[in-house]
Structures are given as C-alpha cells and as structure tokens.
Amino acid sequence: MGTMQKIHAPAVCDKVLAGVPQLLDDFHKMIDDQETADVVFLLGREEERIYAHRLILMARCKSFQVTATSNKARGDICRIPGSTVLPPSSPGTPALIRLPHIRAEDFRQFITYVYTAKIILHDSKVFQIMIIANDLGLNDLKTACEDHVIATMSVDNACCFLTNALEIQEKVGGKCTDSFVDRCIAFIGENANECTKTNGFLKLSKDAIVKIISSDFLCLEEENVFRAVLEWSKNQAGVTQPLPHWNEEERQRVCKYLSPIIHHVRLLLIDSQVFAEEIEPTGAIPMELVLERYRFAALQSNKLPGMPPIQSVSTEFDKRLQPRLSLNLFPGSNILRNDKMHLQTTLNNWYGNPKQTWRLVYRASTHGYTAAAFHRLCDGIAPLMVVVLGYRGEISGGFTDVAFTKTNRKGGYLHGERCFLFALSSPQANFQVAKYDIVKKPYSICYYKECGPIFGAGADLLIANNCNVNTDSYSNLPHSYDGPSASYTSLFGDYNFMINDYEVFTLG
Secondary structure: OOOOOOOOOOOOHHHHHHHHHHHHHHHHHHHHOOOOOOOOEEEHHHHHHEEEHHHHHHOOOOHHHHHHHHHHHOOOOOOOOOOEEOOHHHHHHHHEEEEEEOHHHHHHHHHHHHHHOOOOOOOOOOHHHHHHHHHHHOOOHHHHHHHHHHHOOOOHEEEEEEEHHHHHHHHHHHHHHHHHHHHHHHHHHOOOHHHOHHHHHHHHOHHHHHHHHOOOOOOHHHHHHHHHHHHHHHHHHHOOOOHHHHHHHHHHHHHHOOOOOHHHHOOOOOOOOHHHHHHHHHHOOOOOHHHHHHHHHHHHOOOOOOOOOOOOOOOOOOOOOOOOOOOOOOOOOOOOOOOOOOOHHHHHHOOOOOOOOEEEEEEHHHHHOHHHHHHHHHOOOEEEEEEEEEOOOEEEEEEEOOOOOOOOEEEEEEEEOOOEEEEEEEEOOOOEEEEEEEEEEEEEHHHHHOOOOOOOOOOOOOOOOOOOOOOOOOOOOOOOOOOOOOOOOOOOOEEEEEEEEEEEEEOO
16 A cells, blocks of 8 residues: 655745846836837827837736727727727837826826836825726726825825815816715814814815815814814915904905805804904905894894794705804714714713813824733823724723822722713614713722723723733623613623724813
C-alpha cells in the first residue's frame, strides 16, 4: 500500500508580489505615450490632448466595456456622457474623443489612476474626479471619492465641498453629487454655529446660502441665522464697517445681496428688539413685511392665556413660523445626530438647562476603546455626560457632576449629588425614554483604572476595557440608581452587552 503524501497549498509571500512596484512603474510610463496610444482625449475648450490605450480602458472602465460588446457592429468606441467620438480616420491612427466639459488637469489625475490605481484626492477636486469616474464607469475610484468626502468633511471644508458639488450639478448635471449636496447641507446645519463663521461660508454662492437657510435642520437661533446672512452679504458687497457706520452707497451694496434672500430668514420668529435694532435698519426689508412683522408681534403679545398659537397673519400655513429642528447642543456627536438630534433636548431637560451646549472630550471609536484612553482624556473633568451606543442600536448612558478621580492606589467610589442614568433609544417594542436618579449618593460613580466609566456600586452601569470586542460591560440596575420599571435590561436589553461606540461630553 502506498503512502499518501500531504499536499501543501502554495504560500503567498513577499516574493510573489516583488514585481508589482516595477509593473506599476511600467504602466505609469505608458501614460500619455504618443507612440503607442490608440485613443486621444481632447479635453476642455482648448482641446488639450491626453493619449491613452483602448485595451487598458476596456479592462478598467465600464464605458468602454459595454460598447466593445453590444455596439461593436456600429463601430462605437465608448459611451461617455457629453463626449463626441471620432473613430480612427485610417488604420493605425488613434480615435479622437472630445470631452469639452472636463479639464485636462482633472482628467490627467483620472488617467493616472486608471493605469496605476494611485491618486491623491484634494478637497477642491474630489467632486470633479468623482464625476469623471462616474461617467467613465470606474466604480472603485468613485467609491474612493465618496469615502474621502465622508471621512474628511469638517467645519473647515464643508462649505468648500458644497460649493464644488453645486458647481458640478449646474455645469454637467451630475446626479451622483445630489446625495453629497444633501450631506453637506446636513453637516453645515448640524454644525451651523461653527460653519457660519468660516471663510468658506462667506464665499458661498447665493443659491448655496438659500439652500442652507431654507433648511429646517439649520441649528441656529433665528436671529443668528440673520446675522450669518448679513455677514455673508457684507462680504459679497466688500463692506467691512458695522451697520451704524454704513454710508448710503455701502447700504445699497449690502442690500443688493441681502434683499433677495431675506425672505428665507424666518423673521416672524425673531425677537422684536433684535428686529428693530439689527434687521430693519439695514433697509433690506420691504415695508409691507416690516408692518406684517410688527402686527404679528402685537397679536402675539396681546393673546389671552389659553388661546392657541397664532399660525400666521396672512396665510393658514407660513413657514416663517415653523421653528427649525433644534440647536445642535452636542456638536461633534456621531450618536446624537440626524434623526436622534431631538434626544439632545431630552438630556438637557434632565440636566436642568434646555440650551446648554456641550463639548466632546472623548469618543471611543476615535480615541480608542481602552480604559486607559478613557481615563487619559476624561479623568479630573466634571460634569460629564456619557452617551453610549449599544451593538443593537440602544442609546443609553449616564451623567455625573463629580469627576472620575483616583481616591487611592486602586480607586474607589465617589460621592455625587446630581448623577443619573438614562435610556434614550432602543429597538425593543414599547420602549420609553427613562431617567434613573441616584439613590445612594456615596456610590454615584467608581474610579477603577482597568475599566471605563462606572456608575453605582454593583455596578448599575459598567463600560469594560475594549468594550467593542467583548461582552464584559454590564448593568446591575437598580442598585445605586433607580427609576420607573428599572431592571438590568433597561439600558441595553441584557445584563451583559457589547458596545458599538461611546462619547463623553463636558460643558461647552
């Protein structure tokens, strides 16, 4: 009987990939090579030439793959929106593809990616590259552009992203930018207090400003919406003086920009004193609107107790009377945002100040899930609001008015006066938001360096080290905390649980 040999699968080692760098170098040398190219792209109005190879384009771009099969009989080379294709005039000569709406510098970046899969994305160019990738059918590059926008959007560049997305929409009707326009407006709305103070906001187009201030999700008090619009108008008009120092010529220049958009500011929601001192003196408000504003204020002030709110002085429905969603009281939060922003108000009401703003000091998914990361950034700070996102979508957490501080070598319990736990959201049926107050104040929180935040003796809520990869976190509610129908399932649906993310805020 023969012996059976064990066959080993070939191992992948560095030597297998040793030729990849040289391969990429060789492909890079082929970019824009006139001698071997069989396709020439004519870019922009100047028809700047970029040379390419149809075989590589067919392998990488769907716009060339489709035509190579279904349209072969007609001799089509590709199907690119906005292009004009001239087949080879004679054997051995390259085909010409006119792309008058694409700039050569942008297309050169795209071609480099086609040949080498390498690209450096810049905020000011990412949407142009994304449109090219969409039109030529290079989906992995389009995805890379989308990921860049999502990952890098910030207060500093959100208005720049919006400007570029709207510009592309207008010029080439790029439908793939629609979701990004909405995303930019949502981000600017959530972070309106910061975004409206950037140079990018001052440089926005009129259409962009209208889109932003028409949104129900612009998180600003209405008088601050006006102030932001006024600063934009002054910047557009080149006026730097404050309102009391304008001369008539400066007033006219500002009103040229302010008047067409003032109707999108919800003037009827603005305090009468602010209206009289800051808005009416600009001269941008039509007299009929001024009279309507004062009449509305008079009706509101003379309304008898118990009467329903006055909906409008002129129409049954008036958007100028519809309050925007809310202020973004927890800026920077990835948990209390979008359809969960209303929960910010719930937390502030429990805290005792409906308009309190908070400052993010720690996010597990950003700074690390370890107990050491939590203590490094949060110890010694009070008060703290800890907002926790469970793996099944639950949102719960706790508030402490006393800082996590080492009481001895190992740690220990700390006395708090106003601490509470809370449950804000859950996929469970019949869920109701709930607050659980401290009933044993000497055990409000516990400092233990091997764990994240701990509330109560027992513990009523404990967030474990590396809580995103284990189920060591647990809730022993009610123990030091109690409230309506309190149980160990109240916060995250089970005694032990895994955490998707958690954020810690202190007063802004």
